[in-house]
Amino acid sequence: MPNLAIVRRLEAVGFRAWPAASIQYDGSWQLRLTAGHPSKRLNSVNPLDPSDHGDIEARVERAARRFDAYDRPLVFRQSPLAPAPLESYLDAHGWHRFDETIVMIGIIDQLDIDGGMDHLPVRDIGRYVDASITVHGRDQSLKAGLTEVLSSIRPPNGLFVIEDEANGPLATALCVHDNDLAGLFELATRMDSRRSGHGNEVVRAALRWARHRGADTAWLQVESVNEAAVSLYRGLGFGEVYRYAYRQKPGS
Incomplete structure (x- = not known):
């Protein structure tokens, strides 16, 4: 329980x-x-x-x-x-x-987040939204809505994009720093760039940023069927706290 x-x-x-x-x-x-x-x-x-x-x-x-x-x-x-x-x-x-969905938590000082390149959060919400839509493979019609949601977040937050000049955005993450907690959201790696370490890199960069700001505990949500992501987070040192699921009536 x-x-x-x-x-x-x-x-x-x-x-x-x-x-x-x-x-x-x-x-x-x-x-x-x-x-x-x-x-x-x-x-x-x-x-x-x-x-x-x-x-x-x-x-x-x-x-x-x-x-x-x-x-x-x-x-x-x-x-x-x-x-x-x-x-x-x-x-x-x-x-x-x-x-x-599995909700996972980890003590930042006990997570394997050191090493790799440092990435500062981007300051331009529009740039992040464009990158996120590309990485997730979403429709451009979501741009205005996602921009509105991100602009409404009150706790301090970092918008992270891993990209290169040749291929554009490869991975994105949103890290929200709320007192001692750092929540990771919107984590994704572009379909054609998976299994190349970009997801690991963006998670580590976001959590190092949160640690620098004073957060000591990280948490995230990941669908249980996403075995690759669950394995990544467990490998970094995250553990399961609880699960939730959605319910919808027949025919909806």
Whole structure:
């Protein structure tokens, strides 16, 4: 059983690091909606108290109406903070589970992050957004939404790009420094440049930057099916803290 105090803290810093445009509450269920970006973390219901499970059916219906207003499918993000009766309700109604994600943590001084080239964060959000879209292979229509999300991040953050003159951007990462914690987001290596050490290089550079700023603990989220990334992070010294997954009703 995960330590719920640690889960609550990482969930809170994760929300600050990847801010939704609209945040509403139904009890302790946090409804996050963002018209400009389709990320599930920005468009999901996040239950935050295992004991808050009253009137589930009516609350799910209310959430559905709010998501309809944003033209977003209703998605629940189920972490260890989600109440068991809600999980049972979703199971009984056939909601499928997808995109299981591992949350990992590491003490920076114990991680293997020294060595390799130093990279300073880029200052131009537009340059980073263009690089990120290229590396992830995303559609250019996401540019405005991603720019808005990055511009809304309040804790200090570093935007990292690994690139060369011949091939352009090869890997990107966002590192958000929140008190003693450094969160890594948007980690990616371009498809045709994988297994060349660029992912390792960008992670190390970002965490050295965070260490220099005073962070002592690093954390990240990675989909469990991404075996190469999970192996990379374990090799650096990260360990699993908890998992979450998304739930969506049939036919959505």
